[in-house]
Amino acid sequence: xxxxxxxxxxxxxxxxxxPHEARGEVxxxxxxxxxxxxxxxxxxxGQILVLTYPLIGNYGVPADGxxxxxxxxxxxxxxxxxxxxxxxxxxxxxGDWLSASGVPAISGVDTRSLVQKLRSHGTMAGxxxxxxxxxxHGLAESPGIAMRDAVSLVEPHSIVELPGPGPRILVIxxxxxxxxxxxxxxxxxxxxRAGASSNWEAYLSRVDGxxxxxxxxxxxxxxxxxxxLRRVLDLRLPTFGICLGHQLLARCLGGDTYKLPFGxxxxxxxxxxxxxxxxxxxxxxxxxxxxxxxxxxxxxxWFVNLNDGTSEGIRHKSAPFSSVQFHPExxxxxxxxxxxxxxxxxxxxxxxGTRP
Numbered sequence: 001x002x003x004x005x006x007x008x009x010x011x012x013x014x015x016x017x018x019p020h021e022a023r024g025e026v027x028x029x030x031x032x033x034x035x036x037x038x039x040x041x042x043x044x045x046g047q048i049l050v051l052t053y054p055l056i057g058n059y060g061v062p063a064d065g066x067x068x069x070x071x072x073x074x075x076x077x078x079x080x081x082x083x084x085x086x087x088x089x090x091x092x093x094x095g096d097w098l099s100a101s102g103v104p105a106i107s108g109v110d111t112r113s114l115v116q117k118l119r120s121h122g123t124m125a126g127x128x129x130x131x132x133x134x135x136x137h138g139l140a141e142s143p144g145i146a147m148r149d150a151v152s153l154v155e156p157h158s159i160v161e162l163p164g165p166g167p168r169i170l171v172i173x174x175x176x177x178x179x180x181x182x183x184x185x186x187x188x189x190x191x192x193r194a195g196a197s198s199n200w201e202a203y204l205s206r207v208d209g210x211x212x213x214x215x216x217x218x219x220x221x222x223x224x225x226x227x228x229l230r231r232v233l234d235l236r237l238p239t240f241g242i243c244l245g246h247q248l249l250a251r252c253l254g255g256d257t258y259k260l261p262f263g264x265x266x267x268x269x270x271x272x273x274x275x276x277x278x279x280x281x282x283x284x285x286x287x288x289x290x291x292x293x294x295x296x297x298x299x300x301x302w303f304v305n306l307n308d309g310t311s312e313g314i315r316h317k318s319a320p321f322s323s324v325q326f327h328p329e330x331x332x333x334x335x336x337x338x339x340x341x342x343x344x345x346x347x348x349x350x351x352x353g354t355r356p
Contacts, residue, residue, distance in 0.1 A: 001106045003048070003077055003114075004135035006125040011114065016081045017098030017105030021133065023144035024048045024074035026126035027287065028115045030266040033059075035094070037330075039076065039103075040067040042154035042175030043243065043285045045216040046145045048075040048126050050118075052111050058082040060090025061097045067177040071101045072154065072216075074144065075128040077114070081107035104128045122261040123287065150216035151175060151225075155195035159203075164190035167208040167348045172200055172229070174222075174244055176213025183329040183341050184211070196225050204231070209238040209348035212245025214327070219247035219257045219288055226251050233321065238351050240344040241323030243286055249323040250314060256294040260310070263287035264325075270306040271313075271326060279306060280337050283330030290314065290325070320347050 001015040005026065028050040029038055035056055038049065056078040076098065083093055098105050106128060118124070129138040145153065154175035162181070166188030171181065174196045184191050192207060194200035196215075204210075210232050219226075229252050232239055241249040247257045264284040272279045280303075290311040292301055302313030303324060313324040322344075328337040 001104065002129055002131060002135070003106060003109065004127050004129055004139055005117075006139060007121065008135075009117065010135050011109050012131070013077070013106030013108040015104065016083070016095040016107055017076060018102045020102060020104045021127065021129050021138060021142040022048065022074040022104050023125070023127040023139065023142040025123050025147070026050060026077075026118065027123050027263060027265060028052055028111075028118055029285070030268070032267070034267065036061055036065065037067050038285070039071045039073055041177060041214075041285060042068050042072050043214050043216050045072045045150045045154050045175065046147050047073055047216075048077065048128060049073045050077045050111055050114055052115055054079045054111070055082055056080065057094035058085055059087035060085030061092050061094055062087075062089040063091045067179060068154070071098065071103050073103065075103060076105035077109050077111065077128075078105070078107050079109060079111045081105075118262050123263065147217045148221045151196055151222065154215060155197060156193060157195060159192065159194045159198055159200070162191040162193065164188050166190060167345060167352065168192065168206060169209050169211055169348070170194060170200060170203050170207040171211045171213055172196055173213055174225075174248075175215030177327070177329065179329040180211070180213055180242060183338065187341055187345055189345060201228065201231060204235060204237065207237070208352050209240070209344065211344070212239065212241040212248055212323070214243035214245065214285070216244075218259070219244060219251055222248060233319070236319055236351075238320035238344070238348045239322075240340075242329075243284075243325060243327060246313065246323035246325045247288055247290055249321060250290040250295065250299075250311075253299050253316070253321070254294070254296045255299070256291045257288050258291055260287055260289050264305070267330070269326060271303045272306050273303055274301045282312075282326035282337060284326045286325060320351050
């Protein structure tokens with residue numbers, strides 16, 4: 001098989017996934033481990049993922065610890081695939097998992113050269129194609145998804161209530177990772193998990209706080225959802241956003257967002273807490289960012305990316321609204337920013353019974 005890019009580049013490799021063609025935005029992730037978590041992260045829906053670490057598949061695929069119930073990527077590109085694995089928790093090989101899931105993958109690609117191209121020119125459309133398929137035709141006709149519809153493909157179709165002794169948190173789910181739900185529940189929170197297009201407004205009177213999770217696509221495409229989310233802010237419900245949730249909250253508050261050249265997708269993104277000397281190593285997966293210059297004066301920057309200066313978090317100066325661009329539930333530092341869930345739940349407890 002081969003990878004065809006929108007600029008005419010064709011990279012040939014060896015298939016080790018499903019023998020299908022697929023089209024999507026080509027993005028890269030620089031983590032050394034975590035391919036199982038990355039492949040099942042709903043934020044990757046509609047994208048072809050390039051893993052830069054040169055050896056992928058060596059610890060197989062476990063039965064649990066996934067971030068959703070399926071592989072979310074359109075396809076996978078690696079330098080070297082290890083078909084054998086010896087990890088005690090593995091139940092199948094990466095190739096078998098991809099094949100059973102209908103997801104194409106190729107190895108033998110010079111991923112360093114590919115990443116240099118994406119860093120120079122930005123992410124671009126691409127397609128995993130059979131050798132005999134014309135690249136231009138495949139880029140136009142191979143199976144893909146409309147990214148405007150990506151959230152509707154990953155949000156849950158039913159509202160689920162998960163009991164707990166602590167505060168009741170409504171997770172408005174645009175593709176939230178399972179580890180976000182686990183991070184709330186391990187702290188005792190009762191979670192109501194509702195898809196973004198569901199009637200979650202019916203639960204606002206019953207909950208103590210709201211979490212806006214991660215998800216795929218451009219936040220500018222979520223105009224109707226943003227209008228609905230302003231109801232949450234009107235009620236002054238404590239609200240915490242993560243990743244796409246950070247961008248949605250910023251837009252609810254009057255800010256703007258923009259597309260990054262190649263995004264942040266790794267386990268080693270350094271961020272600084274504004275006004276302090278505290279820096280954290282974070283896990284990230286996003287292609288869009290909040291434009292801090294467009295935020296109103298009652299919203300303050302909270303975290304900033306130490307590599308490129310982009311927004312990594314905001315806090316409202318008088319209302320219980322905050323968000324971060326990175327993933328505090330992930331094990332990047334390994335638990336550097338998990339305290340943010342504790343802070344959120346403390347805010348929820350402090351605000352309980354004080355809303356209008």
